[in-house]
Amino acid sequence: MHIDQHHAGQFSFSREALYKGAEPLPAERLRAERFAEPAWERCPRRLHLRDTPAPASRGALGSVDMNPIVVVHGGGASSISKDRQERVRQGVAKAATLGYRILQEGGSAVDAVEGAVTILENDPEFNAGCGSVLNTNGDVEMDASIMNGKDLSTGAVSAVRCVANPIKLARLVMEKTPHCFLTSEGAAKFAAEMGIPKIAVEQLITERSKRNLEKEKHGRGGAQKPFSAQNEGTVGAVALDCQGNLAYATSTGGIVNKMVGRVGDSPCVGSGGYADNNIGAISTTGHGESILKVNLARLTLFHIEQGKSVEEAADLSLGYMKSKVRGLGGLILISKTGDWVAKWTSTSMPWAAAKDGKLHAGIDLGEATITDLSLP
Numbered sequence: 563m564h565i566d567q568h569h570a571g572q573f574s575f576s577r578e579a580l581y582k583g584a585e586p587l588p589a590e591r592l593r594a595e596r597f598a599e600p601a602w603e604r605c606p607r608r609l610h611l612r613d614t615p616a617p618a619s620r621g622a623l624g625s626v627d628m629n630p631i632v633v634v635h636g637g638g639a640s641s642i643s644k645d646r647q648e649r650v651r652q653g654v655a656k657a658a659t660l661g662y663r664i665l666q667e668g669g670s671a672v673d674a675v676e677g678a679v680t681i682l683e684n685d686p687e688f689n690a691g692c693g694s695v696l697n698t699n700g701d702v703e704m705d706a707s708i709m710n711g712k713d714l715s716t717g718a719v720s721a722v723r724c725v726a727n728p729i730k731l732a733r734l735v736m737e738k739t740p741h742c743f744l745t746s747e748g749a750a751k752f753a754a755e756m757g758i759p760k761i762a763v764e765q766l767i768t769e770r771s772k773r774n775l776e777k778e779k780h781g782r783g784g785a786q787k788p789f790s791a792q793n794e795g796t797v798g799a800v801a802l803d804c805q806g807n808l809a810y811a812t813s814t815g816g817i818v819n820k821m822v823g824r825v826g827d828s829p830c831v832g833s834g835g836y837a838d839n840n841i842g843a844i845s846t847t848g849h850g851e852s853i854l855k856v857n858l859a860r861l862t863l864f865h866i867e868q869g870k871s872v873e874e875a876a877d878l879s880l881g882y883m884k885s886k887v888r889g890l891g892g893l894i895l896i897s898k899t900g901d902w903v904a905k906w907t908s909t910s911m912p913w914a915a916a917k918d919g920k921l922h923a924g925i926d927l928g929e930a931t932i933t934d935l936s937l938p
């Protein structure tokens with residue numbers, strides 16, 4: 563099943579309009595405002611965008627001209643069955659490629675992570691958007707968050723049901739409200755105000771998620787395991803744009819057979835992800851309750867601040883979560899200098915990274931392929 567969702571910004575409100583009851587601004591104008599500056603200002607020295615070189619003064623800015631990078635994950639997992647592996651591989655590759663293309667075309671890190679996560683939410687192989695796991699009532703309740711490392715602005719939603727792309731709603735919370743986090747009915751009401759189409763929850767439910775709920779309820783004696791085979795597939799992305807801005811996005815259906823109203827780590831900034839241009843950007847996955855207890859995302863960035871490499875920081879925080887609360891998971895991380903890593907303590911974690919025209923990807927430990935990015 564595939565859901566075609568109009569861009570959430572089709573009919574958006576400006577912040578002022580939202581609070582003064584004014585007319586909505588057409589998406590075209592909002593987009594025009596966002597991309598008002600010349601292409602070279604958005605992506606200096608990416609001269610394939612426009613042949614006019616940037617004035618010399620632009621080059622004096624310290625934070626511009628970074629090599630763009632996008633890294634995505636498709637969730638820490640116990641194992642991924644052979645028949646799904648190829649589809650999962652293609653899903654993360656497609657998301658990383660699209661995110662990278664957004665950056666190459668002058669989009670921001672926030673645009674890239676939103677775009678990449680939207681692709682994964684629309685892919686029923688992953689536990690986010692269409693394909694989300696089911697709660698104990700057989701219903702979908704989704705969590706998502708996004709953060710802009712430039713100014714630490716952040717938006718999150720939890721327990722949302724009838725939207726195709728929770729990550730787009732999280733971005734609207736970030737950009738169109740004075741708040742950071744909306745939940746349940748409040749989030750649904752806001753989605754309606756933003757013109758996001760309401761969809762039937764059945765459109766998000768797949769046969770696989772129904773089977774997984776049955777397995778979890780009956781096949782395992784009804785007990786919730788800390789991180790079972792059915793709890794895979796949360797999605798996330800981190801990006802560094804050519805102006806040196808970092809961002810993260812994470813989206814999930816949570817864990818199978820969860821209690822109604824359970825909120826995991828993914829929408830909680832500091833646990834499900836974090837982005838700060840002065841440090842790095844990270845998106846996490848795994849057993850949500852464990853991730854929340856150790857604030858996995860911010861803990862990892864703390865190690866970077868202490869001078870650790872991206873590998874060391876990932877090993878330290880994932881190791882701490884394992885030893886302290888016996889929690890398994892994974893993460894993707896880009897430092898402000900453009901070092902990146904994908905690491906996990908679960909059995910596997912599908913991931914893909916796009917940088918320098920190359921696509922790196924893998925699922926299992928020790929597996930990494932490098933291919934040329936197929937860009938138009």
Ligand SMILES: NC(=O)C[C@H](N)C(=O)O
Nearest residue numbers: 793796816826847848850
């Ligand atoms: N697969 C996952 O990453 C699950 C997610 N962290 C949650 O607990 O909600």
